[in-house]
Amino acid sequence: MKSALKKDTVREISHSLGRFLSIFLIVLLGCGFFSGIKATMPDMIDTAEKYFSDNRLMDIKLMSSIGVKSEDVEAVKKAENVEGVMAGYSKDVFYYHENQNLVLKFMSFNNVVDENSPNNLDKPVLLEGRLPEKKGECAVEVKMSSPNTFKLGGEIKINEPDSSKNITDTLATDTYRIVGIVASPLYIGYERDATTVGNGTVVSNVFVPESEFVCDYYTELYVKFKGTDELDPFSDEYKQAVKDKSVQAVEFFEDSVNARFEKLSSDAQDSIDVAQEKVDILKQALACDENQLTELLTTAQKSVEEAQEAYDKAEQSGSSAKYLARSQLLKAQQLEEVAGKLLQDKKTGSTAAFDEYNGQLAAAEDEIAGAKKELEAVKTPAFYQYDRFEASSDYSSFYGDAQKVDSIAKVFPVFFILVAALVCLTTMTRMVEEQRTQIGTYKALGYSGARIAGKYLFYAATAASAGSCIGVVVGLQIFPKIIYSCYNISYNIPDIDTPFKPVYMVLCLVVSVICTCSAVLYACIKELKSQPSQLMRPKPPQNGRRVLLERVDLIWNRLDFLAKVTVRNLLRYKKRFFMTIVGVAGCTALIVTGFGLKYSIKTIAEKQFNEIFLYDGIAVLNSADFDEKQLEDKISSIAQVDKSMLMQSTDGIAENESENQSVSMIVPKTPENMGDYIDLVSAENGSNLEVKSGSVIITQKLAKLLDLKTGDTITIKLSGHEEKEFKIGGVSKNYALHYIYITPDDFESVYGEKPVYNLSFIDLKKDTDENSFKEQLISNDEFYGISFKNDSSRGFLNSVDSLDAIVILLIVCAGGLAFVVLYNLANINITERVREIATIKVLGFYDGETSAYIYRENLISTIVGIIVGLAAGKILHYFVVITSEVDLVLFNRQLVWWAYVLGALLTLAFAFIVNLVLHFKLKKIDMVESLKSVE
Numbered sequence: 011m012k013s014a015l016k017k018d019t020v021r022e023i024s025h026s027l028g029r030f031l032s033i034f035l036i037v038l039l040g041c042g043f044f045s046g047i048k049a050t051m052p053d054m055i056d057t058a059e060k061y062f063s064d065n066r067l068m069d070i071k072l073m074s075s076i077g078v079k080s081e082d083v084e085a086v087k088k089a090e091n092v093e094g095v096m097a098g099y100s101k102d103v104f105y106y107h108e109n110q111n112l113v114l115k116f117m118s119f120n121n122v123v124d125e126n127s128p129n130n131l132d133k134p135v136l137l138e139g140r141l142p143e144k145k146g147e148c149a150v151e152v153k154m155s156s157p158n159t160f161k162l163g164g165e166i167k168i169n170e171p172d173s174s175k176n177i178t179d180t181l182a183t184d185t186y187r188i189v190g191i192v193a194s195p196l197y198i199g200y201e202r203d204a205t206t207v208g209n210g211t212v213v214s215n216v217f218v219p220e221s222e223f224v225c226d227y228y229t230e231l232y233v234k235f236k237g238t239d240e241l242d243p244f245s246d247e248y249k250q251a252v253k254d255k256s257v258q259a260v261e262f263f264e265d266s267v268n269a270r271f272e273k274l275s276s277d278a279q280d281s282i283d284v285a286q287e288k289v290d291i292l293k294q295a296l297a298c299d300e301n302q303l304t305e306l307l308t309t310a311q312k313s314v315e316e317a318q319e320a321y322d323k324a325e326q327s328g329s330s331a332k333y334l335a336r337s338q339l340l341k342a343q344q345l346e347e348v349a350g351k352l353l354q355d356k357k358t359g360s361t362a363a364f365d366e367y368n369g370q371l372a373a374a375e376d377e378i379a380g381a382k383k384e385l386e387a388v389k390t391p392a393f394y395q396y397d398r399f400e401a402s403s404d405y406s407s408f409y410g411d412a413q414k415v416d417s418i419a420k421v422f423p424v425f426f427i428l429v430a431a432l433v434c435l436t437t438m439t440r441m442v443e444e445q446r447t448q449i450g451t452y453k454a455l456g457y458s459g460a461r462i463a464g465k466y467l468f469y470a471a472t473a474a475s476a477g478s479c480i481g482v483v484v485g486l487q488i489f490p491k492i493i494y495s496c497y498n499i500s501y502n503i504p505d506i507d508t509p510f511k512p513v514y515m516v517l518c519l520v521v522s523v524i525c526t527c528s529a530v531l532y533a534c535i536k537e538l539k540s541q542p543s544q545l546m547r548p549k550p551p552q553n554g555r556r557v558l559l560e561r562v563d564l565i566w567n568r569l570d571f572l573a574k575v576t577v578r579n580l581l582r583y584k585k586r587f588f589m590t591i592v593g594v595a596g597c598t599a600l601i602v603t604g605f606g607l608k609y610s611i612k613t614i615a616e617k618q619f620n621e622i623f624l625y626d627g628i629a630v631l632n633s634a635d636f637d638e639k640q641l642e643d644k645i646s647s648i649a650q651v652d653k654s655m656l657m658q659s660t661d662g663i664a665e666n667e668s669e670n671q672s673v674s675m676i677v678p679k680t681p682e683n684m685g686d687y688i689d690l691v692s693a694e695n696g697s698n699l700e701v702k703s704g705s706v707i708i709t710q711k712l713a714k715l716l717d718l719k720t721g722d723t724i725t726i727k728l729s730g731h732e733e734k735e736f737k738i739g740g741v742s743k744n745y746a747l748h749y750i751y752i753t754p755d756d757f758e759s760v761y762g763e764k765p766v767y768n769l770s771f772i773d774l775k776k777d778t779d780e781n782s783f784k785e786q787l788i789s790n791d792e793f794y795g796i797s798f799k800n801d802s803s804r805g806f807l808n809s810v811d812s813l814d815a816i817v818i819l820l821i822v823c824a825g826g827l828a829f830v831v832l833y834n835l836a837n838i839n840i841t842e843r844v845r846e847i848a849t850i851k852v853l854g855f856y857d858g859e860t861s862a863y864i865y866r867e868n869l870i871s872t873i874v875g876i877i878v879g880l881a882a883g884k885i886l887h888y889f890v891v892i893t894s895e896v897d898l899v900l901f902n903r904q905l906v907w908w909a910y911v912l913g914a915l916l917t918l919a920f921a922f923i924v925n926l927v928l929h930f931k932l933k934k935i936d937m938v939e940s941l942k943s944v945e
Contacts, residue, residue: 015457018448019465023472029441030473032834033434033526037477038484039827040430041518044419045482046489049511051416053490054497055244057507058198058408063239065133066094067195068232069252071401072260073394074267076274077227085266086233089259093236094128096120097228099220101180102205102212103168107157109788110630110795113208114168116148116181117194118220131232132196134217135504138162139190142219146183149190149217153200153502156214164188166216171207173635182222192217193502199404200500200898201672205729208630208768208794211661233259243398244409252397264393271391291344399670400663406670407897408501415493417893429596429827430522433834435529436589438470440838442533449537450546463534470526478522482515492819500896557581576866590835590871591878594917597828598879599886602905602913604820606887607894609906611817614899618745619799625687625771627780629787630794631656633768638679644792645770650778655683656767658757662728664708664750666716671897673712673748675728677757677765684751687771690742694720701751705739711900712748713741726750734760745900772796821916828917832924836868840928847932861929872921876914883913 023030061067072078072086078097087095099118104111121141123130134141134149139162142148150160159166166186170177177184194215202212235255241248398405442449452462487508494506559577560566569577580587631641638656645654658677663670678684681701690699693710701707708724718724720738727733736752754765774783780798787793840847843864851860884905891901 015452015461015465019468022465022469026441028837029437029834030469032830032837033437033470033473034477035830036430036433036827036834037474037522037526038481039823039830040481041478041522042481042485043489043823044485045511045514045518046485046487047415047419047493049486049508049514050419050490050493051412052511053506053508054412054415054494055242055409056509057494058503059243060507061135061198061503062195062243065135065195066128066131066234067398068096068131069235069238069397070233070256070259071396072231072233072263073229073396074263075392076267076271077225077229078231078267079227079270081270082263082266083228083231085262086231086259089262091235091237091255092233092259094131094234096123096129096131096232098132098230098232099223099225100203100229101223101225102171102207103177103181104171104208104794105157105166105168107159109784110797111169111208111788112157112213112795113171113205113211114166115203115205115212115215116168116222117215117217118223119217121219128234131234132194134192134194137191137193137504139188141190141192142217142222143189145222146186147189147218148186149192150188151193151197151215151217151502152191153214155211160188160191160214162188162191171634178224180223180225181218182224186216186218193504197402197404198408198501198503199402201402201404205661207634231263235259244405249397249399256395256397260393260395267391267393402672404501408503411497411500411896414894414896418890429593429831431525432589432592433831434470434474434522434526436586436838437834438466438526438529439533440841441469442466442530442537444841446537447546449534450540450542450544453538454542454546459534459538462538463531466530466534467527470530471523474522474526475519478518479515482518483510486511486514489819497896500898572863572866575863576870580867580870586835586839587871590832590868591875593831593835594828594872594875594921595879595882597824597831597920598876598913598917599882600824600827601821601916602880602883602909603887603890604817604824605909605912606883606905607820607890607901608817609909610887610891610902610904613902613904614745617902622689622744623687623799624689624773625799626774627772627796627798629654629770629772629796631768631770632792632794633766636792638767641767641770641792644790645772648783648786650774650783650786652773652775653686654773655680655687655771657769657771658765658767659769660728662726662731664712664716664724664726664748666718666725669716671712671715671748673726673750675726675750675752675757677752677754677767679754679765679767681751681753686773688751690740690751693741693743699740699742701753702739703753703756705737706756707740707742707751708738709742709744709747709749711744711895711897712750713738714900715897724750728761731761736760745902747898825916825920828920829924832868832872832921833927835871836864836924836928837931839867840864840931857929857933861925861932864928864932865925868921868925872917876917879917880910880913883910 074082080097083095083097086092098120099116101116103114103116105114106112119132119134119141120130121143136149139149148166150156150166152160164187166188168177168181168184168186170179194217197215202215205212233256235252238248238251238255241251449462453459490506490508557578558581566574629645633641636644642654642656645651656679658675660675660677662673662675664673665671678687678701684690684701685698690701690707691697692699693713699707706724708718713719716724718738718741720740722738723735724738725733725735736750736756742751758764774780780800784796784798787796847860847864850863855863887905887909888903891903895901
């Protein structure tokens with residue numbers, strides 16, 4: 011008897027494979043989605059942590075206004091808690107590409123130090139090719155803004171931004187061959203170091219060995235501390251540890267640089283003093299007549315003898331006074347030589363010596379004047395200290411984006427799990443109710459209630475266990491990789507690590523088994539309370555009751571017979587009706603959200619580059635060699651230009667107590683004309699804004715991230731300047747990147763210097779060919795290049811295309827959920843009404859009419875679910891948009907109309923496919939067998 015029950019338990023799976031697979035698939039979808047989305051944040055953080063540790067990312071970067079020398083490096087190494095120190099070179103250069111000068115940053119990497127040395131920091135990660143080894147070889151990073159020529163085997167010919175200098179004064183050559191594609195842990199995102207050359211934007215970094223630089227000093231010093239790798243790199247604990255451990259290292263660095271500066275200043279003053287002595291000697295000798303020269307020569311000769319004697323005596327005794335004695339001896343010898351030659355000229359009547367010494371005098375005086383001017387201009391060294399988060403806001407952005415994924419994980423996966431649980435509850439409850447007769451038979455044969463319930467528990471647990479385990483395994487591998495691939499538009503950390511997480515499998519397994527088995531126990535306990543004789547008889551149908559619509563005669567009396575039957579059936583089986591509504595509404599909401607998210611992302615470029623940016627292009631100016639008047643005159647002389655306005659763009663950091671963001675400060679030369687080039691519309695009330703004195707205008711997303719509004723104060727640290735505070739005069743609409751607008755007068759009063767206009771807004775006349783205009787512009791020495799708005803918008807659209815993967819993922823999962831839910835509930839509807847369907851077949855209904863009889867109910871339930879889902883989709887879309895935004899962009903909050911249409915149509919399409927599949931199941935219903943099944 012026991013073996014019979016076991017065989018029946020196993021056979022039940024094959025006999026009702028459709029029901030088993032529906033439970034399996036719904037659990038697989040729910041658990042896969044939950045575990046995959048939930049694991050994305052820890053996978054992103056763990057991947058970044060391993061990436062930083064493996065490549066020994068610095069903890070702080072130190073710089074000084076007089077560079078870094080070897081003695082500074084050695085001084086920092088002696089500080090407590092310092093594990094590794096590495097100095098490096100960097101140089102901003104021009105790369106001529108597509109008729110414009112792009113700014114590249116050449117950086118050194120240490121290819122001599124041992125791979126495992128603690129001083130081997132910030133190691134470039136090789137993605138393709140190899141690292142440079144020979145002179146003239148380089149490795150490049152390839153990102154969104156990189157030139158399309160950055161490919162293995164390509165060549166880079168570079169120029170010095172300062173036309174008065176030569177690039178080979180800094181680098182070994184001006185032409186480099188690309189032998190590798192790399193990424194650097196120093197730059198994990200879109201942001202690069204600020205630059206004061208060209209248009210102020212570094213498009214890409216280029217890495218070469220240290221030996222390629224021919225500089226006298228390093229430009230930066232990277233420091234790593236002991237024990238920091240053991241901490242979460244994004245935690246407050248890590249930030250505090252770096253702050254505490256850096257105190258002594260910074261102190262030693264500053265002391266070393268200051269000591270070096272004092273020595274340099276002292277040496278410079280000594281050189282001036284020596285030159286001044288020469289001037290004094292020449293002036294004294296040149297002013298003498300023949301008699302005075304004779305006396306001067308006699309005195310000089312005597313001084314030489316005395317100085318020589320003093321020097322010999324000091325040298326024999328080993329006294330330090332010998333240095334002073336030697337100095338006096340040289341001075342006396344010089345005076346003797348000058349006086350002798352001049353006296354000889356006096357006696358012979360020659361002027362050769364006089365001419366020579368007059369020339370030396372003039373040259374020495376000029377040298378002294380220049381040296382004094384340089385010495386006066388040299389200020390006490392300025393020091394710059396940056397931790398990872400101060401050096402680049404990308405580290406904070408990465409952590410913030412990982413948290414946003416986790417926020418989404420609190421909604422979508424839970425929603426999937428709830429729908430799966432409801433479907434499993436309905437499915438298993440119906441299965442137990444269908445098999446009342448078998449349960450009664452088992453009870454009559456003496457099987458205990460526990461053993462009978464065990465059959466259904468095994469059925470449900472097997473489907474739930476298999477679904478949850480496979481779902482978790484697949485979800486942990488697929489979802490994090492797809493989601494992270496979308497974030498690769500902003501970050502360049504290599505492929506995400508997706509380790510198996512047993513805790514997720516255990517959690518999903520327990521939850522899914524509890525949900526399905528609880529439903530089974532609920533249904534079994536209810537049925538097992540009855541006597542075998544009751545169970546072996548079919549369950550009596552529910553009593554017919556009048557529905558609410560029957561009381562509305564105006565409508566009810568106009569319905570035909572089949573319509574009335576449909577309405578009664580829908581409201582008779584309320585649980586199935588509402589389950590269908592919930593399932594369909596959820597799937598519709600997810601699909602609407604997916605398409606809405608796609609629209610919200612795609613329209614960023616349209617709104618930014620068509621509604622906000624009104625100019626045609628931005629020209630990069632050669633402000634180093636030409637003043638603003640010359641630049642304006644040159645632009646106005648170009649026939650294709652309709653209008654233009656000079657402006658300065660400077661990169662910096664805007665910050666509050668806990669957040670910092672990269673910004674570009676825009677200084678328009680004529681703020682009153684700003685509206686011709688950028689539409690500054692208030693994000694707070696929709697009014698037009700003007701750049702006025704006494705305040706700045708900031709963009710919308712920046713205000714949101716730093717929690718600022720009009721009237722507040724914002725702290726900004728521009729490259730090469732101290733932190734400054736500004737009052738906010740307005741918050742303007744903006745969808746991509748962060749900008750701050752300020753008047754030239756305010757900039758000058760705050761920073762103590764006039765703006766250097768390095769860019770110009772350009773509006774072209776109608777029908778101007780952009781390519782020919784670009785060629786004409788770049789042929790002039792006044793311009794480095796031009797960036798057209800249309801090119802920028804295309805580049806931005808290409809960069810966000812990868813976000814389609816998340817949208818497709820969402821739609822596919824929602825579609826799969828919709829299909830399984832609709833199929834499962836429709837299948838239940840058919841199986842519990844087999845005798846009813848057989849009866850209407852006996853009454854003469856054709857197959858199509860029989861199907862339509864059932865389809866009407868499915869269709870009405872689906873339409874009601876779609877209507878509810880459209881409303882829920884609007885709410886869900888808004889939540890997802892504000893949660894999933896990356897820091898650099900502001901998504902469009904509007905839910906476009908076609909997202910509703912596509913959401914409804916796709917759900918209807920899934921419903922149609924389900925009905926088509928079930929049509930063949932309805933055709934297979936045997937009328938005779940179904941009607942006599944009770945007997």
